[in-house]
Amino acid sequence: MKRILSLATLATLALGGTAFAQNVTVSDAWARATSPSQSVGGVFLTLTDTGADDALVSATSPVSATVELHQTVADNGVMKMLPIPSLPLTHGQSVTLKPGSYHLMVMGLKQQLKPGDTFPVTLNFAHGTPVTATVAVGAAGASAPGGMGGMDHMNMDHMNMDHSSMSMPMPSKP
Numbered sequence: 094m095k096r097i098l099s100l101a102t103l104a105t106l107a108l109g110g111t112a113f114a115q116n117v118t119v120s121d122a123w124a125r126a127t128s129p130s131q132s133v134g135g136v137f138l139t140l141t142d143t144g145a146d147d148a149l150v151s152a153t154s155p156v157s158a159t160v161e162l163h164q165t166v167a168d169n170g171v172m173k174m175l176p177i178p179s180l181p182l183t184h185g186q187s188v189t190l191k192p193g194s195y196h197l198m199v200m201g202l203k204q205q206l207k208p209g210d211t212f213p214v215t216l217n218f219a220h221g222t223p224v225t226a227t228v229a230v231g232a233a234g235a236s237a238p239g240g241m242g243g244m245d246h247m248n249m250d251h252m253n254m255d256h257s258s259m260s261m262p263m264p265s266k267p
Contacts, residue, residue: 116144117182117218121189122226123238124199127206134206136160136197136214136228137238139189142182148219149180154228156212158201165193174198179219192236206230 122138134157140149152160163174172193180195182188190196197214199206206212210230217223231239 116147116221117142117149117216117224119216119224119226121238122214122228123235124206124212124228124230125192125235126208126230126233127202128233129205131205132200132202134199134202135192136199137190137192138197138226138228139187140180140182140216141187142184144184145220146184147182147221149182149216150178150219151217152197152214153217154199154212154214156203156206157199158203159199160214161198161200162195163198164195182218208232 118141120139120141122136124134124136127134136152136154149162152162154160161176162178162180164177165172165174167173174196176198177195180188180190188195199214208230211227212230213225214228215223215225229238231237
């Protein structure tokens with residue numbers, strides 16, 4: 094029995110930032126940094142349904158008064174974030190909550206979200222057991238986990254680029 098328990102403990106430690114519900118794996122949980130006066134923020138993560146079909150129905154976090162599940166939609170050319178009651182999860186499929194799509198809104202922030210900080214978010218499912226994931230805070234303009242800004246997905250090291258062959262057209266005179 095001790096050996097089985099030890100193996101389970103080692104497996105849990107090896108998985109690091111991945112959290113598991115009964116039927117759902119949560120990975121890459123992150124948020125953008127907020128300003129000191131900001132009262133809302135976004136949480137992004139990936140959910141993978143490993144069991145029977147389920148649904149994310151709610152979430153909580155000690156860093157905010159409430160957490161709402163939202164979807165970004167275009168309405169007559171205007172982008173809006175609208176609360177949704179649940180997010181369906183299909184067996185064997187992943188759903189990524191990301192900027193401009195599904196996401197969690199942490200509302201009534203009790204503290205500033207600063208780059209490098211972490212905080213917990215507990216996800217509640219219609220059928221599976223709740224799971225708590227650790228959210229890593231990235232830069233204010235991050236577009237992906239661990240990102241440093243809006244162009245972080247390009248994974249470029251600007252300081253070490255060769256600029257000698259770059260040219261830009263001169264603006265035309267009015």
